[in-house]
Amino acid sequence: MAINQLSVFVENKKGTILTITRAIANAGVDIRALSVADTQDFGILRLIVSDTEKAKAALHEENCVVSLTQVIAVSVSDVPGGLHQVLEYLAEADINVEYVYAFITVSGKHAYVVLRVEDNDKASELLASKGIELVTEADIQAL
Amino acid sequence: MSKYYQEAIETASREQIKQWQDERLVATVKRVYENVEYYRKKMDEAGVTPDDIKSADDLHKLPFLTKADLRDAYPYGLMAAPLEDCVRIQSTSGTTGKRVVAFYTQHDVDLWEDCCARAIMAVGGTKEDVCQVCYGYGLFTGGPGLNGGSHKVGCLTLPMSSGNTERQLQFMTDLGATILCCTPSYAAYLTESIYEKGLRDQIKLKAGIFGAEAWTEEMRHDIEEKLGIKAYDIYGLTEISGPGVSFECEAQTGMHINEDHFIAEIIDPETGEVLPEGSKGELVFTSITKEAFPLIRYRTRDICVLSREKCPCGRTHVKMSKPMGRSDDMLIIRGVNVFPSQIEMVLLNKGLTSNYQIVVDRANNSDSIEVLVEMTPELFSDTVNELNVKEKEITEALKSVLGIYAKVRIVEPKSIVRSEGKAVRVIDKRNLYKQ
Known part of the structure; x- marks a missing residue:
């Protein structure tokens, strides 16, 4: 009994998470949980949201690489x-x-x-x- | 003590040099036309016969040779001597992973080493000197060339090859090296290490011969001041023989081309027209004494200026400026030739997009190369571990093709700057070329 999580590629630089949270907010989707795995150069933002498909579409619009896990x-x-x-x-x-x-x-x-x-x-x-x-x-x- | 290795040649009159060039060019063209099918075809296509070449003034009638020709003719297609007369190969990296191989007879090796001996004596080298060669030995021409030249001068030769800085410094101080031969960036690195270890008082260096990559006057002054030496440039390319095609003298205002062996021309890289003396353009070489691998009008892609102004050193051979740029996109990273197309090929083979950017920089006098690759859905994984593995795979594939380490950095999609819809492929922050 699995649930959907969105994984988003983020670079370690100013403002990247902001872009993501803005896109999700504008889509009217609620973030239920969030976690970031990071290395020196990049990170993976993992999100559990109220509407996975809607959030995914909104992130695609922002040119984000998103995968469903x-x-x-x-x-x-x-x-x-x-x-x-x-x-x-x-x-x-x-x-x-x-x-x-x-x-x-x-x-x-x-x-x-x-x-x-x-x-x-x-x-x-x-x-x-x-x-x-x-x-x-x-x-x-x-x- | 003479400062010339072959005084009669190095200070010969212009008329004498012209006469050598006329005779040797005519003979070389005749020989390659008769013995090398590749040249014969090229000349036939261009409608030139050996009879059309009566002196060096007719050189412009002959077709150019490019690196692509060398690849096409790989490995034996341009050989002008029987294989059994060859004693050596040297090699350089090529654009498609295929290397360029040059062949030498014993006579070719001798003449090449003579050129390097001229370079060593021009910086004040004598048989009293201890010459430390830290260019790579092996397929790379740097080590073998200077090693041979050092022998001919009679210096005590330290065949160190590149790397292992601890050992370099140990031999430099224990054996009292007086002449240092290496890439300028390695010279700068050694200088730093000498200061860090407090060895400045223990070194006896008086001169350095630094080539195989572009370097600035600022870098020269810095090394000279810190080590209390004179730093000289040397130029060459494997295709033509190796280091010593041209070398700097005490005047430090350009490199004398060994014109008894090589004819230099400056052309417009766009049209191929020979440009008048003193113009800036692409350097083209014709080797006129080579037995095994003579190249006719080989385009170096290096942009420079030739000068026949009288040199205070007494040498009469034409001087070339430091290369001021390239007419192609080749990068020289830590002395290694790198073409962006090689990197592109690796990325495409890995199924990645062609949206990449190469950032070259120089920190602490060492070149670094970073390859920015845009993330794709196919490349993406939800765990750091898998992404690290993928990044490492790309790094290793690049290393096996380029021969040097390039850092791979995965960046966000569409984050690589595009100008007028076309990506800027290379950002070279080193500013090596003064225009």
């Missing part, structure tokens, strides 16, 4: 050890995590954790079987 998101209790438990399950099953980032929901009781793993289906099944709540596309839109 399937990630999984889980709801984790906002208590010490909540995320650790999830990662431990994946480690035991030998599922590598490429990257991970988290965001807190308005209710504050749960944190949403986005995971990019090698095999979404395998990871989803495993986590569901362990009683971890998976976040759906509908959940994201309802936020």
Whole structure:
């Protein structure tokens, strides 16, 4: 049960993220979560948004290179050890995590954790079987 | 002690030089027409026969030869001597990855080394000197040429080759090198290292022979002042023989072309017309004493000016200015010839767009080359790791074609500046050529 994430190529220079946030704002799309991976020369901006297609089209208009990546998101209790438990399950099953980032929901009781793993289906099944709540596309839109 | 290696030749009268050129050109043209099919075809197409060439004044009737001809004729197509008489090859990089190979008989090597010996003696070299050669040895002509010249002068020769600065400095100080032969950028780098290590008092250098790349008067003054030496330019190209085609004398106002071996012309690169003396244009060489690989009217693509003004050094051979630019887009990076088309080919082979830009710079006296490539959806990946791998693949492909490291930087789409719809391919920040 994967959700859509937008990955955008950004150069490490002034104003690039600004261009992206402006384009998404003008398209009337909400950013639910955001994370940046950066190196000396470039970065990859990862976004979970309320309307993926609309945001993607808006970014194309700005000449951005955008790709759609399937990630999984889980709801984790906002208590010490909540995320650790999830990662431990994946480690035991030998599922590598490429990257991970988290965001807190308005209710504050749960944190949403986005995971990019090698095999979404395998990871989803495993986590569901362990009683971890998976976040759906509908959940994201309802936020 | 003479400052000439071959005084009678180097100070010969203009009439004498003209006579040598007339005789040798006529003989060379006759020989290549009879022995080299490639030349015969070219001359037939141009409607010229050896009978039309009665003196050097008729040189302009002959067709030009370009690097493309050298590639077409690779490897043996321009050979004018039997292969069994050849003893050496040297080579330079070519535009399509195919290299240009030049052949030498023992006699050719001897004459080439004579030219280098003239250059060494012109900077005050004698058999008392210790000559440290840190040009690359191998296919590159820099090391072998100066090495041979140094032997002929009778200097103690240190065949260091390039790189390994620690060892260069150790031998320079321990063995008391007095003449340094290398690229100007490496000379500047060595100078810096000498200061960093506090070795200034331990070096005995008196002169440097720095060539194989463009350098400025400012750079010359800087090296001269810091090392307390005289720095001289030397010019050459593998196709014609190697370093020593021309060299600077004590006057430091241009390089004497060894006219007993090479005839120089200046042409308009657009029309091919020979330009009057003193005009700025493309330098064209004809080698008139080569046995194995004589080149007739070879276009160097270097832009310069010739001068026959009387030189205080006593040499009578014509002087050429430092190259003031190129009539093609070749870049010389750390002494290595790089064509933008080579880079373009690598990028296209990797399935990338042809939207690229080459940025050449010189920091701490060392050239750097950076290739900016625009990101494409095909190249993009959502993980840093994969992008790094892709970047590295391009870097390695470039290195195998260019022979030098070029940094690859992936930039945003459409971020490379286009002027009038056409991309600016090369930005050279070094400002090597004074126009």
